[in-house]
Amino acid sequence: MRFYVLLASLFTGLIFFGFIGCKQPETNALQTPLEKSNYGSLTSNADLIAFLLQCDSLQPDIKTAFYDLDDGTTMPLVFVTKEDKTIQKLNVLILAQQHGNEPSGMEGLLMLIRDFSEGKHAHLAKKLNLLILPQCNPSGAERHSRRTAEDIDLNRDHLLCRAAETRLIQRIYSQYKSEMTIDFHEYYPFGSAWADFGFRRNFDIQLGGLTNINVHPELRSLFKEAALPFVKEKVEKENFSFFEYTLGDFPNDKRLRHSTVDINDGRQSFGIAGSFSVIVEGMNGRDSLDNISRRAQSQYVTALALLEFAYLKADDIHKATTLARNELIEKQEMVSIRMDHFRGNAPLRYPLLNLRTNTDTVFLVEEYHSEVVSLLDVRPPEAYLIPKRDTMLSEWLKRSGIDYQEFMPNNLKVFVYRINAVNPGFDEEFANLYPDVEKVLVKNFSADDYFYLPTGGIFKHKIVTALEPQALYGLASYPEFEYLLMEDTFPVFRVEK
Ligand SMILES: [Zn+2]
Known part of the structure; x- marks a missing residue:
């Protein structure tokens, strides 16, 4: 420090500050x-x-x-x-x-x-x-x-x-x-x-x-x-x-x-x-x-x-x-x-800025919907079968990075959803589709025509949510996949025990 002070007496203030500016660790920090x-x-x-x-x-x-x-x-x-x-x-x-x-x-x-x-x-x-x-x-x-x-x-x-x-x-x-x-x-x-x-x-x-x-x-x-x-x-x-x-x-x-x-x-x-x-x-x-x-x-x-x-x-x-x-x-x-x-047990104390007084006002919010409740559960299958000819689905499968197989285990018990009706739903404050479905056994299908997507891994919830026709946030809830609900049967099969 003494060194800089000595220099300051020799040079103008401008140079002095410029010099210090380069040497001080605080200003030199990235x-x-x-x-x-x-x-x-x-x-x-x-x-x-x-x-x-x-x-x-x-x-x-x-x-x-x-x-x-x-x-x-x-x-x-x-x-x-x-x-x-x-x-x-x-x-x-x-x-x-x-x-x-x-x-x-x-x-x-x-x-x-x-x-x-x-x-x-x-x-x-x-x-x-x-x-x-x-x-x-x-x-x-x-x-x-x-x-x-x-x-x-x-x-x-x-x-x-x-x-x-x-x-x-x-x-x-x-x-x-x-x-x-x-x-x-x-x-x-x-x-x-x-x-x-x-x-x-x-x-x-x-x-x-x-x-x-x-x-x-x-x-x-x-x-x-x-x-x-x-x-x-x-x-x-x-x-x-x-x-x-x-x-x-x-x-x-x-x-x-x-x-x-x-x-x-x-x-x-x-x-x-x-x-x-x-x-x-x-x-x-x-x-x-x-x-x-x-x-x-x-x-x-x-x-x-x-x-x-x-x-x-x-x-x-x-x-x-x-x-x-x-x-x-x-x-x-x-x-x-x-x-x-849904509404929880207690109202919420919610502080908001009063734009007129610029101070906080605490509101007591009765309609505080803090609880999430399930409206429909399904039992996950062993696997889903994805039709190879459906390019929208097979491309989604490839993009999503989830592991699936080209080959199929033998003697599978396979079910398909028959779509009886597609009803309008209104959940989470948005309009959606809520199909009425019925599960029926598939007697004949060609294993070569399907990819085998097992559900037993960390992505189980993602796979099940994506591929169940009634899921609120499934693939069928996106406009480009709405066609999945427009046939008599849902194109993705379920493999069950
Ligand atoms: Zn954001």
Whole structure:
């Protein structure tokens, strides 16, 4: 320090400050592209790649892989791992920016990856292998749009897997069988219905757990009883506001509930395969840069809190996921294929920002539909038979990354659903189809014409939900697959014991 002071007496102030600026460790620390722009521009896809390569070069525990997409953008995957064969670590898959106009999760994760590159939070790698996809939708990010350049909403595509981006996410998930997943989003509280109402949600962070009723109860209670209070405390300590992820058309006096139970989103699709999965919803800005410093910081703090939780509770998460997956593989329990949210025992105390006084008002919400109840269960078959000539189905099977066989075991007892009528249904606040079906024995079929898809693995719930004609969130609920219900019989067969 004395050295610099001496120099200062010899040179002008300008040179002095310039010199100090280069030598001080604080200002020399690696900045994310957003920080470097002084929060004036979001990190572009090209800046993101360059920044990650820099982090990779600084730290042997960081490795990056890059996947080039057809539109010319690149999807990066960052591994933060420390080789240690003596301990079984948790694989934690972290996704951000599946929705291109929700950039704060990506910006927060870059701050975290920067920390790792500087050797901070090094204890986490003793128990966790991190797989980070900071920008799942680069083409949407470049245009600040929710959907990809191909007009696909990635977080509604985890069953159909039409987008290359979703197929990649699912492939990475299947390869590492991640015990925990974290999916970063942003919610938009500035809609006109709320403005007219005069109040709005003002939580920096909302955190959501698994709600699909097929998810193992241990995984659901691990969220409610352990993760939620832990993260709440950590986030609030850093002066960010926090609430459990809750949504609904409250201004129009409709029910509030937790978010969708549909398995086409990342969180539930991993959860029904036995992962401990959460979704983080930061507060979006009025535009892409509005309040971006606070938005990125709140996501960074939440990511760290969740990883600290995973580190401290690694054994509990491992136990719960092992239990869930063993039951998926071994037990032939009923699978719920239709479910809905219903009113729970207690009303919700819901703090909203009064837009006139700029203070919080707590509402007592009676129509708080916190409970998910099954409306229809089916017993899973041993396997499904998928007709090869049905190109829509066989292409879906190939895209989805689920293991199936070309050959067929002998002496199968095979059933088909006869479709007696297709009735309109209305569940989870949307119109849907609810066919009336009857199971009948198939006496003759040519085994060569079918793929054999066994159900006894971690993807059992996904397969059963996809392929049962009455499933609320099955393939037949998508317009391109509605034809499955339009014949006299459902084209997919069930193999039973
Ligand atoms: Zn989103």
